[in-house]
Amino acid sequence: MQTKPFRIGTRGSLLALAQAYEARDRLMAAHGLPEDMFEVVALTTKGDRITDRSLAEIGGKGLFTEELEAKLSAGELDFAVHSAKDMPTKLPDGLHLSTYLPREDFRDAVVGHSARTLIDLPQGATVGSSSLRRQALVRRLRPDLNVVTFRGQVDTRLRKLAEGQVDATLLALAGLKRLNRGEIATDILDPQDFPPAPAQGAICIESRIDDERIDTLLAAVNDQPTFDAVSCERGFLATLDGSCRTPIAGYAVCDGDQLRFFGMILTPDGRKEHSITVNGSRRDGAALGREAGRAIREAAGADFFEDWG
Template sequence: MRQKIVIGTRSSKLALWQADYVADCLRKKYPGLIVEEKKMTTKGDKILDAPLAKIGGKGLFTKELEAEMLEGGIDLAVHSLKDMPTEVPDGLVITAITKRFDSGDAVVCPKYKTLDALPQGARVGTSSLRRRAQILAVRPDLELIDLRGNVNTRLKKLDDGEYDAIILAVAGLKRLGFGDRITEVLPKSMCLPAVGQGALAIEAREDDKEIRDMLAFLQDDETTRCAAAERAFLETVEGGCQVPVGVYAVPSDGGVEVEAVIASLDGKRRFRDKVKGEWNDAEALGHQLANRLLDAGGIEILHEIGLLLDRK
């Protein structure tokens, strides 16, 4: 068995928490194993003065780690699954998806507490087109402003008065010990999450069977099956993380139910639907739901924001 493993990770506090979590799991599973972490900076970490949608949505937080892995500088990389493009580079695979922690979106608003209580014209910070579109669908009067930086930076901007409220992932806040800052969790009926939100993806070289075997215990089958449906949906609409779509799959009656939405950036047009089927058909259900929403009118919305669709 391998005596030493090197994990590649971004340098943000949340990314380091995620890498530390996997490292601790490996050390407990394999006593005596040396686990090191190599910190790296990705394009998404470097460019903080522009909206994510303008600097490209695919692989913003993964490409540098993947290149280092292919060159043999690291053995594996730990990512937020929601940051993973649907296409993984040749030679690499997602070898384990961990149990989903919490898929929700959180409102952090010390003064008004909830989205509904915000006054007309309130300034709300988010870096996500998905959240922007779904929030504007119910509160078109709000001013949605781009918000970049790590979790600590975003909270400081809120505390400094730059925003009346900010929207962040529940999982990230709780993992960093900021769960007490959450003043509301947006209901799924209003805001569907990003693909795989709340789960971690562990990526490794496809031909490194030893590492992949060592990581197998981290795989959560239920989360993996749900993620397959969600990623199939995203693959069909050909979107990266900066696409105004939300999708969420959950176990249901011995099978799986997948619900998704495609919304215009101003929230005025929404196409939302759900499908249910057998566990073994999770991926097919994701594709089916995507095509249904695209045919209903979602494809026009995506074309309008400059996405090139290839519905194979």
């Protein structure tokens, strides 16, 4: 019988902590455990410390997870809670994404300062985003806009917006909702025109492979539709060797035992794109994502990817 608190690893941002507390609260409810049976351990990652350069320049998504995964592998944490879209497709040996909590809204939100929507922004207005996907999609919609790299936690970006450093920024609607800030969104973007990052809106839990005690604990809060949908999206991303250098978008929706996936790849300037839709059984979600990735890669041709540089 467990006597010591379960140690939950997380980044220290307000959003990351909100996600860790959601995981804790769901586990407390599922198992009838008191709050003192869980200890939230917040770590500052390299990705949090370096905010003046794009992720592509400093090493990619793994910079938000390295410290947590090292402690998880060493047994200093029982499991770690992450934003699923921050997770590299290749994980350290011995670790896996065992659990997904019920997904929030996966759409992107505009937070406008001089206009409420991207369409209404004046010609030459400045839009800030740290995501190459969002940057490419903005340029696709409005090639006249000035798109700049805009990193930092949610509050930092909102402060810069209020100061007038940019005319608008884009944030995941899920994150705003989890911070109880959903009302600040001035527009919510249609995922067919502005598809989200694979796994956007999903909270995942990373744990050690074959740790039956933790697997049993976590299984009670796993949301299977989210697991299946995100597995499809990550399969697409992995097949395309997705990183912070490549504008890749995609989302899957479950309907009964079926799944529909829409994926898109773009050049960073937003001028060239390829999209794909596949349908199939939810049980084959990861395989469907990989199939979509192979098909879109073949349709685009090798030069499309080489041109990204």
